[in-house]
Amino acid sequence: MTRTSKWTAFLLSACVPGAGQLAARSWTCLGWFLAAGLVATAFARAGQLVEGAGWLIPLQIGAGVALCLLSAEHAKRLLEKGYRHGSAVVNSQVTCAGGKGRQVEVVISLTVARSPESLWNQIRDLPRFLTIDPFHDQVTLMRDQPATGVDLVLSHNAFGRRFVRFGRILDWQEGVGYTFSDLSARGPRVGFPHVFMVRIEPQGEHSELTIRVRGRWTLRLVPVWLGRQWIRLVCREHARLLRKGL
């Protein structure tokens, strides 16, 4: 049986609280089913007690949406990859470096309790390291070994919608870091074209891992400031996953 995707669980629980947990084979589904049943019963009872109250329907919708989202996020986290016993990440920080015009730049900084050599061995495994990302599902190197100029196929899964983007390793410095692009299949000027710059620097006994995401917000319907906030939110999620996965 194939492993359930975290986004499948997310969507299942967003529709029926507890369904994603059931797909993740977690006993917590019982708690969510119970909570959903209690909320539905409470609102049915409230509907009888205060019939016709104008505030009840917005309250019902709000509580229902909140319960579904909480359950969906919990189901997603149940299926995230990560080490069970502790994390090597000591400290993490996400900063929005701004950018002119439609440019977006966000920096994720992590202090990792590992030597630079040990950390480099971990992050040079691109198919594994690059999938510690909220939306990267699978990463395929088009050559046997990573090097400058090697193409990448980045399979994404965002909220259950799978799509493929393409990139290339633009710079590879053994033991120091690398840079790669992440572009839409429709072309390099649409669909938030961006690059990831991954660097390791020694910091005493620890290592400083910096991931700089620099791109261009191309979606005209959504203002740039909102786009920056969205990318920042995604990077915070990325940092959380890195804390879990390193």
Next chain:
Amino acid sequence: MSETAPAESKLPLYCRRCSVDLPPTTEPACCLACGLQFDPARPETFSTHRGSSRWKFWLPGFLLAVTIGTLTYAGCLQSGEMGWSLFVAVPVSFGAILGYACRVQTWAYAVLGILAIASVVFALVSMSLAGIFCGFTLGVIFLVPTFVGLAFGVSLRMLLISFRWDHAWYFRWYIWLIAAAPLIGQQIESALSRREEIAVVQTSLTVDATPAEAWNAIMFYEDVEHSPPWLLHLALPQPIKSEGNKEKEGEVVRCFYNAGTISKRISRVEKHRRLSFAVVEAIMRSENYARLKDGSFEIEPVGDTRSRITLTTRYERKLRPGFFWEPIERKVIHTLHGHVLEGMRRKAEVPELKEKPIEPYHPPTGDQPMPKVAFHFEP
């Protein structure tokens, strides 16, 4: 995907980005059209089918699900029984076929599920098997069962794959069993005796008029002059007129609608206090959903100048399962009573304005006192 090197198996290779044919080679190379690299020795670096052929993974299954959904609904409707088979088994069945026969991503299942419901409802409305209001209601009611069926269909397919069965769905008997399940269920449901469920709906309104003025204002739905709310426009046949004397005991009043007639016998008249009627004949399709049996208007004095009018109607409930339909029936009947009582209030409170133009009707909102409705069942 095949684990053997496709270059050896002579399969055509396609670029993962632009889907064009890749040049025959045994060494790592690049797509001649877009420049994306590939390695014939590594299957994950190229594709073995063109991207444009993806419709094969969902369109046949989608069309099959919509066709079976429409046909089984029409088949179940012929028996006249409107219950679990029609409203639950049919959507579970076509949802299961959709989930089993389509191989798409999770989000696409959600989209296909909603599209299938919309398509089935559209087909039913087009074939005059449901009205617009019923179609919209069906769409909402079908949501949960369809997605339950969809999950079942997907699980069944995954289970069969894990058992290494050949899941060529179009040859398998269980697909046809799923398709026939609503019709089998309908036969069982028709064979079982069912309890008659009577809903009694009571609505009261206090008007600034004496009991005599209120009595003179008594009217049926067909007599109300102001425009009905949109819900009644959509859910009920449009009234045209009524014929007969409502104040004479034993008199039969015939009410005409755009979709049939209802004949009501005036069964009891207590002047200025009570008027009861019983339905003696109804020739209308809406009678399949809820059959009006009888009703009454009761007028009680409130102080010297006010009266409370209580409109009571009894219906035989036809739609199952009850918990699905009760809120909808409650809403429609509540709105109907409110409309009739509002017409009576207008006539009773300002009788001298009867000949003058009537101001536009605004349905009661949460800010205004709504008539109370008692909705209970008699065994």
